[in-house]
Amino acid sequence: MKENNSNILRLRRLGIDTHTEHIIFMRADSPICRSEGFTANTRVAVNYGGRSITATLNVITSGLIGDGEAALSEEAFAKLNVQEGDLITVTHLQPILSFSEVRAKMFGKKLNDTVIQRIISDITRGLYSKIEIAAFVTVCSGDNLALDEVIYLTKAMINSGSRLEWDEPMIVDKHCVGGLPGNRTTPIVVPIVAAAGLLIPKTSSRAITSPAGTADVIETMTPVNLGLEQIKHVVRQEGGCMAWGGAVKLSPVDDVIISVEKALDVDSAGQMIASVLSKKAAAGSTHVVIDIPVGDTAKVRSKEEAFLLEYYLRAVGLSIGMGVEVMITDGSQPVGRGIGPALEAIDVLSVLRNEPDAPEDLKSRSVQLAGLMLEKAGAAPDGKGAARALEILESGQALDKFYRICEAQGGFKEPVTAGLRHDVLAMTNGVVRSVDNRKLAKVGKLAGAPKSPGAGIYFNAPIGKHIQKGDTLFTIYAASQGELNYALTYLHGSSHIVELAAI
């Protein structure tokens, strides 16, 4: 049958960023709009030059685009690799067969190896809409995934992206389950471990809902947007790197799933494990140490939960040939004093530089983690890893290695904090009893971190500290008055970020 030309449309670029979900904007009077109808999830295939993406329909009821024109969201332009003025072909989308298995899981049917591969492959290809991913995330949430399903999911996610290959038998890595502001051990652990002669091709994420991801922090000191070849070059030369994982697409599907999980604020143990271990496996890691901070306002809230996570992490690691060690740590309050990219980087540098007022908690946690990695990789005898790590740190070898890695990544620069500051003062005397990590992170985020890398919080009220009325509990840093006010509005509406007990 001859293709009807009413589905060939000329592209307009409106400059609308709709985040990860591709949107096509079509006129209400176009034949395709009329025949597809318009629902909460009307989707079509958009084709150009042999490439095809799936896009959700938004309808233009004004003259914003002309007859015979269509527009795409920004990420769709990039994904389809098109320009304004190109002629796209819009066609009817066949049903996504793998989603019927998500529906079956709603009815309690287990997901097998093949099915999970197909679901993950379809999500990777962009066939699932946000609400379909939300349904997938929901059926995988809670304790709805059995161990074998987590293993299948991990393997499917490893297969969804590219993979780094190393000609070494031992590649070490670390990960923190997160939820703890300021817990920025990576830029300290990587140079210690690399200085000890191990290979650590570390990739980190950017913040999604927090005021800083590790990649955001490191970026205030050195470029992190490295390609696969650059990562290999830096690691071969220095033994370690500190790169942004997103640039190398080690597990691209993970970013898509995580964005919906974060939006729903759903912590799914199974998906978290698959997410972490698939990225480590794709990076070629053979030995991984996982930091699980436990605290009332951390991601993991009880030791029991941490023990269960440890069991899953080790069992899945075993099934994919990866040695996994877990370190359960204190998650009751922020680590160090800075929250936000530059402020955390300053803490990191003060530890690496052995400054007298360097935050002891960040230093000790980094040394413990690095020590465990040295032991597991055979670079220190059992029980002696932390001492060896401390020696590397205090001798200045770690700082030297840190600078060398930065140079290899494109050069080192000092982090710079934002210009506007606002002190939050204690209203009474007392001893700090508890800190709400989540609210504190929220204030830092609303103040502009990580988009303004110098924004965030300098935290001055650790648990147990004696506070006098009028003392500064923490200082908010912001790059603009608007952002500072936005954070203050939230702060004034919240209570108990820092709780004091009467002395």
Place this chain on the structure above:
Amino acid sequence: MKENNSNILRLRRLGIDTHTEHIIFMRADSPICRSEGFTANTRVAVNYGGRSITATLNVITSGLIGDGEAALSEEAFAKLNVQEGDLITVTHLQPILSFSEVRAKMFGKKLNDTVIQRIISDITRGLYSKIEIAAFVTVCSGDNLALDEVIYLTKAMINSGSRLEWDEPMIVDKHCVGGLPGNRTTPIVVPIVAAAGLLIPKTSSRAITSPAGTADVIETMTPVNLGLEQIKHVVRQEGGCMAWGGAVKLSPVDDVIISVEKALDVDSAGQMIASVLSKKAAAGSTHVVIDIPVGDTAKVRSKEEAFLLEYYLRAVGLSIGMGVEVMITDGSQPVGRGIGPALEAIDVLSVLRNEPDAPEDLKSRSVQLAGLMLEKAGAAPDGKGAARALEILESGQALDKFYRICEAQGGFKEPVTAGLRHDVLAMTNGVVRSVDNRKLAKVGKLAGAPKSPGAGIYFNAPIGKHIQKGDTLFTIYAASQGELNYALTYLHGSSHIVELAAI
């Protein structure tokens, strides 16, 4: 604290319809964008004149809107009741507390009365985004809702909208679980039942993903967009009406939830029951007959499933003081010959007019349903309802009542079919063995139904019919060549819409 004026923005109207989810378009360089960040689900409160809505953020990276401006999606303009040029205030959105109960349900915690009330109230207020509704739909899907949860959900949905009050002890109603093209008994049943002296204030829905909803069919013959007062007037005068339910907002939250369910193609028994019975209760109905067609390509695929639905429907009905009767019917093929608003209306009229070639299946089904309603309402002895209904139909009283209801609603007109036609011919001889309702409906939809009310399918190949090679299996009607071609493209890619067995 003084409000910072960077969150006061001047409205631009771009004419972008984003369906039910409200979208706010803000410049990437606005302080609010910077401090909220941009995720798959960044949401803010948009305030004007004491009213407030929740909107999801899309970011403008071009000059489409100027500094200090923002745009809203079309439905958001309507909901907030604003005009281009108005000054809106954008503020940070507090977390939606009821969603934490949806998360708890993911972990297996049951939903109680209070919790479901809060969730439904928050969805009604527009606080949930599409992906949050998708998560709620998913946790309620399959057999995840116990009977008491379905009862709570039904009651919460009744409370979410307005409610019709009648000074009569007996208000009858009918509903069909759906999934069967052409099963348009309502415009036949309503006049029969009303002519028998019963009160039947019938509201129907428009199509969401099918080629015609009952309201779409009736609209080709008489106006259906009636307000509450008009409905009361028509019913008081004629004993029955045939109105569109969406206009009177009897259970507004239902439309929002259904749009996401349809998008996910998830049939949740619990939610379907709550949806149907809440709308009936809000319409003031006391006695309801439910038609459940069973067939391989109908919504309900087995008798067992139908029996379970019947149990739930009757038990929930009991808990809200409503008498519910179920009629399980044949769902193996379309009813009548027309699929699409005008084509189905023509079938309806031929039955009401007692034309010799009126579709017997549509007539008999309508008579059975009306008969059961007469019996349950005490207007006919048990076992004699169908005979009485047939008498009302064949005597012309039903046609007379139909015209009178149409006159009361604004006048009667003859339905008009679309101008372009395409016959789909049999490729071989044979006897029709099965019909794929879903694919047939899809062809009708792609041909333009219901947006083009005259578009759709005239079906000519019921099960058991002897077909010669070259006979017309069905005819596609379309209003434009583009829509016809779109349907034909799908048709050529599909197989087995009508399956023939060798004679």
